[in-house]
Amino acid sequence: MPQLSGQIPADLLRWYDHNRRILPWREQPTPYRVMVSEFMLQQTRVETVIPYFERFVAALPDFRALAAVDDDELAKLWQGLGYYRRARNLKRAAEIVAREYGGVLPADYAVIRSLPGLGDYAAGAVGSIAFGLRVTAVDGNVLRVTARLLGSREDVMRPPVRRAFTEQIQALLPGERVGDFNQALMELGAMVCLPGAPKCLLCPLIAHCEGYRQGIAAELPVKAPKPERREERWTVLICRMGDRVLLHRRPERGLLAGMWEFPLLEGWPDDEALAGMLPAGTSILPLPDSRHGFTHIEWKLHAFLADLPA
Numbered sequence: 001m002p003q004l005s006g007q008i009p010a011d012l013l014r015w016y017d018h019n020r021r022i023l024p025w026r027e028q029p030t031p032y033r034v035m036v037s038e039f040m041l042q043q044t045r046v047e048t049v050i051p052y053f054e055r056f057v058a059a060l061p062d063f064r065a066l067a068a069v070d071d072d073e074l075a076k077l078w079q080g081l082g083y084y085r086r087a088r089n090l091k092r093a094a095e096i097v098a099r100e101y102g103g104v105l106p107a108d109y110a111v112i113r114s115l116p117g118l119g120d121y122a123a124g125a126v127g128s129i130a131f132g133l134r135v136t137a138v139d140g141n142v143l144r145v146t147a148r149l150l151g152s153r154e155d156v157m158r159p160p161v162r163r164a165f166t167e168q169i170q171a172l173l174p175g176e177r178v179g180d181f182n183q184a185l186m187e188l189g190a191m192v193c194l195p196g197a198p199k200c201l202l203c204p205l206i207a208h209c210e211g212y213r214q215g216i217a218a219e220l221p222v223k224a225p226k227p228e229r230r231e232e233r234w235t236v237l238i239c240r241m242g243d244r245v246l247l248h249r250r251p252e253r254g255l256l257a258g259m260w261e262f263p264l265l266e267g268w269p270d271d272e273a274l275a276g277m278l279p280a281g282t283s284i285l286p287l288p289d290s291r292h293g294f295t296h297i298e299w300k301l302h303a304f305l306a307d308l309p310a
Contacts, residue, residue, distance in 0.1 A: 005208040009174045015204035016184035031105040031130040038122045039090045064103040066094035089117025107131040129179035136169045137182040141189025147221035151210030156221040229298045235265040236303040268302050281309040
């Protein structure tokens with residue numbers, strides 16, 4: 001495998017200083033704010049996160065406040081971001097910081113990495129941005145940039161390839177401004193080295209890019225195709241009695257853990273079976289069908305409005 005140029009950090013940081021986006025967690029990169037932003041940014045676009053982040057840290061300004069918040073209030077603050085497991089893990093991490101470290105996150109990568117919901121990338125981002133620790137933060141953007149710089153056609157989702165790329169990035173980490181360097185790599189992937197259509201002529205690293213030299217940058221990175229999502233069929237019952245609506249809470253473990261929902265029935269019972277599940281005299285009105293996608297599952301939903309007798 002070819003090696004990344006040692007000139008990359010200087011060229012990249014020079015570009016970053018003039019082109020970086022102004023983001024609230026960058027302007028005040030406290031450990032708490034950086035950690036909240038990293039949880040929110042998992043599988044969510046920066047533009048979507050900004051207003052949620054500002055509202056969240058205004059309501060819960062530090063680890064102690066987050067550790068003490070009621071679960072329903074936490075869900076309300078997170079509402080609209082989805083992937084609610086992130087919020088639960090974030091609170092669990094805050095509880096550990098509050099209980100074991102007096103509400104102050106230590107500048108220790110091993111401690112950060114041990115917290116719930118923080119993988120190698122997120123722990124590296126928090127450690128490097130908040131504390132200047134010399135650790136990498138390799139996300140999808142960084143993998144794409146690295147594959148193109150190296151001109152690599154290896155599958156970036158394979159663990160040995162990710163490790164090899166991470167080792168190369170680790171060797172490039174500058175003695176100072178490690179957090180800025182990690183953010184600059186991610187920023188380059190988000191703004192210039194785009195999926196499918198890289199803006200090569202605007203790239204500060206064009207002179208170091210083997211993918212550009214070979215004319216294959218747009219074809220990289222190589223990824224094995226994702227498996228198709230499993231389909232599940234559910235029936236949603238919106239049960240109404242006067243001005244009251246029936247809700248129940250999902251189990252504390254598993255998909256959408258602890259969330260409130262309308263009653264769900266597995267499968268699509270026929271009209272007779274559905275009527276037999278409800279009290280006599282219930283009026284049942286079909287509602288439009290819908291779909292809801294998760295990472296590995298797609299729900300196909302039949303919905304009914306059931307007006308229950310008093």
